[in-house]
Amino acid sequence: MLQLYHSTGAAARKASDFVSGFAEWKMSDAGTVSNAEVCVSGRAWDCWNQLMRDDLIEFVRAEVSAEEQKVLTEHQRRIRTRVNNGHCITGLKFKEVDCNGYFVYSFSENLSKFRSGDLLVINEGKPQGEDVMNNGVLVWLQDIDHSKQLIKLDKDQEIDPPRGSSCTVDMGFYDYNSERIKHSIELAYESDQVVELLEGRVRLCRPDQLSATDIAKNRQDYPGLTLRQSQALVSSASGPATLIQGPPGSGKTFLLSLIIERALATGDSILVTAPTHKAIEHLLTMVAERLPESDLPIIKIQGKGKPANLSPRISQTNLDDPTLLELRSPFLIGATVYQSYRMHRAGMPKFDLVVVDEAGQMTIAHAMPALISGDRYVISGDHRQLSPVFVNPGAHPDYLKRSVFEHLHEHYSSATITLDVTFRMNSGVNEFPSKAFYSSKLRPSACAANRVFAPEQNACGEFCDVICNVGAVTYLELEHQNARQRAVDEADLVARLARDLLAQHRVAPKDLAIVSPHRAHNEAIRERLLAHVGSEMQSSVKEQLVVDTVDRLQGQERDVIIFSLCASDREYAISRAQFLYSPNRLNVAITRSRLRLFLVGSRYFFPHQNGILVDSKLLKLWESYYEYLVENRLRVVYNQPSVELLRASG
Numbered sequence: 001m002l003q004l005y006h007s008t009g010a011a012a013r014k015a016s017d018f019v020s021g022f023a024e025w026k027m028s029d030a031g032t033v034s035n036a037e038v039c040v041s042g043r044a045w046d047c048w049n050q051l052m053r054d055d056l057i058e059f060v061r062a063e064v065s066a067e068e069q070k071v072l073t074e075h076q077r078r079i080r081t082r083v084n085n086g087h088c089i090t091g092l093k094f095k096e097v098d099c100n101g102y103f104v105y106s107f108s109e110n111l112s113k114f115r116s117g118d119l120l121v122i123n124e125g126k127p128q129g130e131d132v133m134n135n136g137v138l139v140w141l142q143d144i145d146h147s148k149q150l151i152k153l154d155k156d157q158e159i160d161p162p163r164g165s166s167c168t169v170d171m172g173f174y175d176y177n178s179e180r181i182k183h184s185i186e187l188a189y190e191s192d193q194v195v196e197l198l199e200g201r202v203r204l205c206r207p208d209q210l211s212a213t214d215i216a217k218n219r220q221d222y223p224g225l226t227l228r229q230s231q232a233l234v235s236s237a238s239g240p241a242t243l244i245q246g247p248p249g250s251g252k253t254f255l256l257s258l259i260i261e262r263a264l265a266t267g268d269s270i271l272v273t274a275p276t277h278k279a280i281e282h283l284l285t286m287v288a289e290r291l292p293e294s295d296l297p298i299i300k301i302q303g304k305g306k307p308a309n310l311s312p313r314i315s316q317t318n319l320d321d322p323t324l325l326e327l328r329s330p331f332l333i334g335a336t337v338y339q340s341y342r343m344h345r346a347g348m349p350k351f352d353l354v355v356v357d358e359a360g361q362m363t364i365a366h367a368m369p370a371l372i373s374g375d376r377y378v379i380s381g382d383h384r385q386l387s388p389v390f391v392n393p394g395a396h397p398d399y400l401k402r403s404v405f406e407h408l409h410e411h412y413s414s415a416t417i418t419l420d421v422t423f424r425m426n427s428g429v430n431e432f433p434s435k436a437f438y439s440s441k442l443r444p445s446a447c448a449a450n451r452v453f454a455p456e457q458n459a460c461g462e463f464c465d466v467i468c469n470v471g472a473v474t475y476l477e478l479e480h481q482n483a484r485q486r487a488v489d490e491a492d493l494v495a496r497l498a499r500d501l502l503a504q505h506r507v508a509p510k511d512l513a514i515v516s517p518h519r520a521h522n523e524a525i526r527e528r529l530l531a532h533v534g535s536e537m538q539s540s541v542k543e544q545l546v547v548d549t550v551d552r553l554q555g556q557e558r559d560v561i562i563f564s565l566c567a568s569d570r571e572y573a574i575s576r577a578q579f580l581y582s583p584n585r586l587n588v589a590i591t592r593s594r595l596r597l598f599l600v601g602s603r604y605f606f607p608h609q610n611g612i613l614v615d616s617k618l619l620k621l622w623e624s625y626y627e628y629l630v631e632n633r634l635r636v637v638y639n640q641p642s643v644e645l646l647r648a649s650g
Contacts, residue, residue: 048199053189056365057182059400064178066392071173075132082170086113086485086520090126092151092167102142102152103161105169110149113519114141114169115552117304121172122153124162137161138172140304146526147542154304180341184368187344194371197241198364200411205239207231207417222258229255232417236353236378237262243408243416244380247442248433248591249424249557252380256355257286259378260332264296268352269329273337273370275361275388277303279555280334281310283357287332288313297327301335301343324348337362341369350375357381358555359405363388367404381405384437385588386554424557426451428472429593432628436621437587453560453596459504463497466598466636467505473590475599475629478638483602484572485518487564493638494564494600495528498545501560502537509537509545511559515589517580521566522547550589561593565601570610581607581618586625599629 074087082088089112092105114120121136138156145151153169155161188194196202210231218230225233229251235242236259246252260283263270274280281300288298288311299315300308307316317324319342324333329352335343354374356367360381366388371377383406393401409416420438422430423445434442443449455468466474476497480489494514501507514529516522526547533541546553550563567573573580590597604610608623629635 049189049195052198053185055397055400056185056368059363059396060178060181060185060365062395063391064175066395068173068175070391071171072130072133074171076129079126079128079168083109083111086111088112088168088170089114089151090166090168092122092169093165094163094167095150098152102154103139103163105151105153105167107149107151110144110146110151111520111523114144115519116141116143119156119172119174120153120169122161122167122169124164124167126166126168132170133173136170136172138174139169146523147530147538177338180338181365181368184337184341184372185365187372188368191372193240193375194368197371197377198407198411202240202412204241204243204412204415205235206414207235210234210238226251226419226421228417228419228421229258232419233259233262235417237266239376241377241379241408241412243405243412244378245384245405245409245416245418246380246382247384247419247422247438248382248587249422249448249594250419250442251421251423252419253283253286253357255419256283256357256378256380257290260287260353260355261290263353264291264294264330264332267330269327269349270332271340271351271354271370271373272332272334272357273340273354274357275366276358277308277336279358280336281308282555283355284314284332284334285311297331299324299331299333301333301339303336319343319346337366337369340373344369344373348373352376353378355380356404360403361386361388361554362404363390364400364402364404364407379405379408383409384584386551386584389551421445423448424594425591426472426595429591429595429597432473432625433587433591436624437583448594451595456505459500461500461504463500464504466497467500469636471632471634472593472595473597473599473629473632473634475601475635476638477601477603477635480602481568481570481604483566483568485520485566486524487521487566487568487602488524490564490566490600490602491521491524492528494525494562495532497598497600498529498562499532502533502541502545507560509540509543512562513546513548513553513556513558513560513592514562514564515548515550515553515592516564516566517550517585518566519549521564522549525564550585553592554588557592557594559594560596560598561589562598562600563589565599565605568602568604568610570604570612573605573607573610573612577607577612577618580605581622583618583621586621 074082079088079090083090089107089110092107095104095106098104118141120139120141121133122139123132123136127135137159139153139161140156142152142154153161211234214234215230218233219225232242232244232255260270272280272283284298284300292313298313299317300310302316302318310316319339325347351374354370354377356370356379358381359379360383381403383403388403390401420441422442425444425448427444427449430444434440466476478490478493480487498512498514501512502509514525529541530538567580606622606626607619
């Protein structure tokens with residue numbers, strides 16, 4: 001449905017200049033504007049286009065400005081404060097330049113939230129304020145080895161990082177891409193194809209309007225295909241755009257790989273893009289596995305640093321490769337939106353098909369380079385999982401504070417194909433998220449429904465009673481009330497629970513993941529876990545067991561998940577309510593598991609248990625989740641030194 005939102009600047013314009021151009025709204029039976037059924041004058045659309053284009057460009061400017069100010073404000077703080085905030089590492093000592101050209105430094109203390117891919121600035125000494133950026137060298141973080149206390153940095157430009165014995169690395173900032181995005185917006189609004197799609201004026205077929213014969217044939221050709229997957233396959237070959245909502249574990253990546261395989265077979269040139277290189281590489285890998293003997297080009301445009309570890313079937317190159325412009329259809333290229341813009345500007349012809357994956361995490365503005373690069377689209381995401389991250393959401397109109405997938409889904413809800421079978425979660429793990437987020441329509445496949453975790457019945461260990469508990473979900477509750485971004489006692493308990501799963505119940509490190517909202521808490525868990533596991537297991541734990549934020553685990557799955565809630569401080573929870581109690585973040589956290597989900601935390605995390613008055617929707621969801629855990633006897637109260645299985649009813 002088209003809605004008239006305005007930014008602060010746009011709202012100051014005469015509303016009559018826009019509204020007077022509308023002749024009639026033709027409403028559907030549901031009370032929303034039907035596809036291509038809005039009757040307006042050309043003058044009105046021109047005015048609306050100008051408003052939206054200006055809002056999008058202002059959105060890009062405001063986000064970049066807020067990001068720069070955030071970094072500069074942090075640089076003004078004393079160095080000890082920056083360290084404690086997780087935004088600085090000091091006392092770095094240069095060790096070597098390794099075989100990959102990375103600058104390696106040792107450190108004695110690391111409380112940072114930094115992770116691979118972050119842009120940082122390194123200085124010799126301990127500067128503060130403007131001197132941090134003015135005197136420093138921009139670098140990209142490649143890796144932090146916590147056990148060896150080493151950090152690897154890749155220089156951003158020709159200037160080498162300092163080689164001193166007392167260096168400091170801070171958050172960095174450089175505006176690489178805003179001009180590319182703003183120009184993409186300008187180009188998009190010169191294209192009726194893109195504008196009409198964004199405004200809801202394109203006719204997209206509803207699932208019940210697709211060819212029943214073609215749908216049946218797909219299911220005959222691919223016996224494991226669900227009805228919704230087959231509908232999406234038909235739609236992708238026949239319409240200008242296909243919207244696919246992919247709930248957790250619903251076979252979205254498999255479906256996209258099948259769509260791409262079919263499109264290549266018909267001679268299409270295809271662009272695959274997503275918010276991260278990892279998501280792009282995951283989809284390209286699945287396509288390569290489907291086409292092991294084919295000689296059709298599958299190409300990944302490299303990111304910063306060394307090439308990714310991909311199948312030899314996937315060629316890796318950079319944007320300076322002249323052979324890219326010589327490609328002839330069919331072929332497949334995987335690239336970020338920024339890279340797709342650069343290909344477009346270099347003269348690459350439009351792709352026959354653009355596949356946008358994880359579009360639920362991509363803003364409307366950042367989708368523009370992808371939309372101007374193709375003739376038709378497959379746009380896949382889930383607005384019930386993680387949404388884009390905004391640096392300054394208060395600066396934007398409401399319609400820009402959502403993803404491109406949610407924006408299009410609102411216009412084309414009747415044409416969106418929502419996958420409704422999860423191949424990941426068993427019945428116990430699936431029960432609450434299906435009811436809370438998917439109107440109880442997400443159901444486990446026959447092979448997943450009855451899949452269960454099988455603990456070692458004769459095992460010993462501190463948490464055997466908890467682990468051997470019947471059921472797919474267990475909430476292990478412990479008492480603390482003042483934790484913010486790090487809860488030491490909870491981190492230690494999580495580490496000991498993970499130790500028992502690994503050592504006593506034969507869970508492989510690669511089949512277990514630990515997630516929490518905060519990087520600092522994850523560092524504490526990782527440190528305690530390595531201290532608790534035996535030396536023979538440390539190497540595999542470091543290499544294979546994921547300890548990360550909820551955001552980083554979207555799109556992944558494990559047999560067993562431990563979700564550590566961490567926070568219990570009332571004032572902190574109030575100040576970070578929109579982050580901590582995000583429904584989308586909860587959905588992601590509790591849907592990564594195939595067999596067994598453990599939640600660990602204080603009851604004071606839950607807003608209604610801590611007297612926290614937040615947005616009613618957030619409060620209602622978390623209250624209902626707590627009640628679900630209690631009423632279904634899934635809550636276990638931890639009382640050191642023993643675990644009491646208190647099946648509390650209130």
